[in-house]
Every structure is written in structure tokens, then in C-alpha cells.
Amino acid sequence: METWQGLSESVAERLAAASSSERKVFAAGVAERLLSTHEALPEKEQAPFTLSLRPLLNSVWEGVLGDPTAFKAVNRRVAEYMLSEYCHNDGQDGPDDANEDAAATVLLAADTYLHGIAEFAVWASSRAVEIIHRREQSPTPEQVMAHIYDGVALPDLEAALVPDLLAELRRQLRDLDLIAGRAEDIRYSQLGLPVDLSIRLRVELRGPLSVRD
Structure with a gap:
């Protein structure tokens, strides 16, 4: 039986086996879906x-699709974040803006682009899954009391989320398949790709990977 776990x-294994160029594109795609979803929220919820x-993320896209000059821009912006008040060890006493899911995933996509290691891409994948987990509701007081006094089993609240968890992870596996099909085209993207190839990859990769389900 297929499980979200x-x-x-499987996603983590695929990312471990993928080339660094494939990981970079994958992380950018996950970040794009989360950020564009955030940008579509009502203004008061943004x-x-x-948003900043x-x-x-646009620079990350430029880099993963073959513009080597983007590396400097991404590196500078990540450094600015590292030196800002948003990057801290103050726990709940400091601003938590960078822990917002879309923000955190964009930063992970930038780290994946700069370093190419699998862990950053896996963490980006996990952020998209964690968003779904946070939809889980707590048992109502009535359900808790019935459980304590009458032995009624608490509802399996996670079960309601399983279809969405499966859908997200299947989407990620499809995205990895799509990227793998362009592996040769992007293999040397960090060195720079011909302009016509970069333009084609924007259509064939950035477009489909950016679509929100």
C-alpha cells in the first residue's frame, strides 16, 4: 500500500541520486509554488x-537555467539575509519571518543553488509537506472528554490529510521525472548555457514546475 511516508x-532517495543541477531546479520549483501561493493570499495575510x-528566487531561476552571473546576485542576497535581524538564534524572542514556509523554502532553494547538496533540496521538499501537516486540527473538547470518560477512540485527524500528502509527494516525483528528462541540457548550467537553450528551458521546466495544483 502506498503511503506518504x-x-x-522516495523523493529523498531520488534527490540523493540526482545531479546537483537537477536538485537546484527541483528546489526552485518547490519554492516557486509556495511563494506564488503566498503572493496570491489576501494582502492582509501576506x-x-x-514577499521581499x-x-x-528570480535570481535562483536565472542561475539554475543557465545564467552564471546569477550566482553573485544569489550569494549577495543570501549574505544580506545572514547579516539581517531575520537570521538569529533568539528563538521565540526574535523575528520569525524567515520561518514562514514560503520564505524558508526560497532560502533553501538559494542554498541548494549555491551548494548543490541533497539535504537542502530534501528540506525544501519537506517544507511543502509540513504545510499540509499544519492543517491538522486538534480534537475538540467533546472528543477529548468522550475519550477520557467513555473510552471513545480519538478521531484519526491525520487520515483526512493523507490524500493531500500523497498528491504533493506524487507531484514532487513527477517534477523529478520532468527534470531528469532535461538532465543533459542542465548538466553544465553553472558554467552558462546558450541563450536559446535557457529560453527553451524556461518554457519546458520553469513553466510546468511553477504551476500550483
Whole structure:
């Protein structure tokens, strides 16, 4: 039986086996879906820090699709974040803006682009899954009391989320398949790709990977 945990492991295994160029594109795609979803929220629900990361993600896209000059821009913007008040060890006493899901995933996509290691891409994948987990509701007081006094089993609240968890992880696996099909085209993207190839990859990769389900 297919489980979301098993699919999550499959995504992690695929990312570990993928080339660094494939990981970079994958992380950019996950970040794009989360950021564009945040940008579509009502204005009062949008986080200014998250919105401020759009130029960073655009630079990541430029880099993963073959513009080597983007590396400097991404590196500079990540350094600015590292020196800002949003990057801290103050726990709940400091601003939590960078822990907003879309913001955190954009930063992970930038780290994946700069370093190419699998862990950053896996963490980006996990952020998209964690968003779904946070939809889980707590048992109502009535359900808790019935459980304590009458032995009524608490409802399996996570079960209601399983279809969405499966859908997200299947989407990620499809995205990895799409990227793998362009692996040769992007293999040397960090060195720079011909302009016509970069333009084609924007259509064949950035477009489909950016579509929100």
C-alpha cells in the first residue's frame, strides 16, 4: 500500500541520486509554488519579508537555467539575509519571518543553488509537506472528554490529510521525472548555457514546475 511516508523517502532517495543541477531546479520549483501561493493570499495575510524574497528566487531561476552571473546576485542576497535581524538564534524572542514556509523554502532553494547538496533540496521538499501537516486540527473538547470518560477512540485527524500528502509527494516525483528528462541540457548550467537553450528551458521546466495544483 502506498503511503506518504514511503513517497517522502522516495523523493529523498531520488534527490540523493540526482545531479546537483537537477536538485537546484527541483528546489526552485518547490519554492516557486509556495511563494506564488503566498503572493496570491489576501494582502492582509501576506508577510512583507516573504514577499521581499521574490528577487532572490528570480535570481535562483536565472542561475539554475543557465545564467552564471546569477550566482553573485544569489550569494549577495543570501549574505544580506545572514547579516539581517531575520537570521538569529533568539528563538521565540526574535523575528520569525524567515520561518514562514514560503520564505524558508526560497532560502533553501538559494542554498541548494549555491551548494548543490541533497539535504537542502530534501528540506525544501519537506517544507511543502509540513504545510499540509499544519492543517491538522486538534480534537475538540467533546472528543477529548468522550475519550477520557467513555473510552471513545480519538478521531484519526491525520487520515483526512493523507490524500493531500500523497498528491504533493506524487507531484514532487513527477517534477523529478520532468527534470531528469532535461538532465543533459542542465548538466553544465553553472558554467552558462546558450541563450536559446535557457529560453527553451524556461518554457519546458520553469513553466510546468511553477504551476500550483
